[in-house]
Amino acid sequence: MxxxxxxxxxxxxxxxxxxxxxxxxxxxxxxxxxxxxxxxxxxxxxxxxxxxxxxxxxxxxxxxxxxxxxxxxxxxxxxxxxxxxxxxxxxxxxxxxNKKIVNIHPALLPKYGGKGMYGMNVHKAIIKNKEAVSGITIHYVNKKYDEGPIIFQKEIKINPSYTPNDLANKIHDLEMEYFPKIVENLLTL
The missing domain is CATH 3.40.50.170 (Formyl transferase, N-terminal domain)
Structure with missing residues (x-):
């Protein structure tokens, strides 16, 4: 129960x-x-x-x-x-x-994960490196930062004119759309 x-x-x-x-x-x-x-x-x-x-x-x-x-x-x-x-x-x-703890990360892991890679730090690094895509990753938590088994990823294309703030807003929109749905799916497993 x-x-x-x-x-x-x-x-x-x-x-x-x-x-x-x-x-x-x-x-x-x-x-x-x-x-x-x-x-x-x-x-x-x-x-x-x-x-x-x-x-x-x-x-x-x-x-x-x-x-x-x-x-x-x-x-x-x-x-x-x-x-x-x-x-x-x-x-x-x-x-x-184990397998009851989930995290959301503002990038497509395994890229841009690990200690110190959160929030604007992630978005600045992605823009600085001129990545073509970014997205979100929802994953189970394990003993290493951002290395647990991936549950879900959603990718977006990055417009070359994006600033880190622009990217942060796009990623936030993905989080708002998908995180609750993935949580709901996990609860029905």
Whole structure:
């Protein structure tokens, strides 16, 4: 029996978190949500309040000393989603929740992945290298940054006139369109 609990980890604005919750709300799902953030100033907190869902602010120490694992275990989540979460996820959690933790990355992995490759860092590198395409990758989380098994990728062509901001906006549109649908597919497996 599944718990219907979904936990989303985010460090920033939380637009993906809000989009996923709204997607399921519109489908009248009975999922329970918890948003976890390591950033007490993250905009995702305001989004959680607006959505009237629970949230938890934690320290880096709590993430790595077992406190967050204990919290997760108490909820028995169906899925853990990393949506703009900038800390390396603890191996202890990955071991317990293998193939139940997914991440979204703003590039076509394996290119432009790894430590330090997030947000605008990715888009700047792609534009600087004059890549012809970019996209999103949704993948399972494993012990290495951005190297887990790929679940889904969506590619777009890059107009040579794009700035990193232009590319970021196009990638964000892909995230908004596809991330909730892929999460839904994973929940029905």
């Amino acid at each position: 599944t718990s219907n609990q979904i936990i989303i980890f985010a460090s920033g604005s939380g637009s993906n978190a809000e989009n996923i919750v709204n997607y399921f709300s519109n489908k009248r799902s009975n999922h329970k949500w918890l948003i976890c953030t390591n950033n007490p100033k993250a905009r995702v907190i305001e989004r959680a309040k607006k959505l009237q869902i629970d949230y938890k602010i934690f320290t880096k120490d709590e993430l790595y000393n077992g406190s967050i694992l204990n919290c997760i275990n108490s909820l028995n989540p169906e899925l853990i989603i990393l949506a703009g979460f900038l800390l390396k996820f603890p191996i202890e959690i990955i071991d317990v929740y």
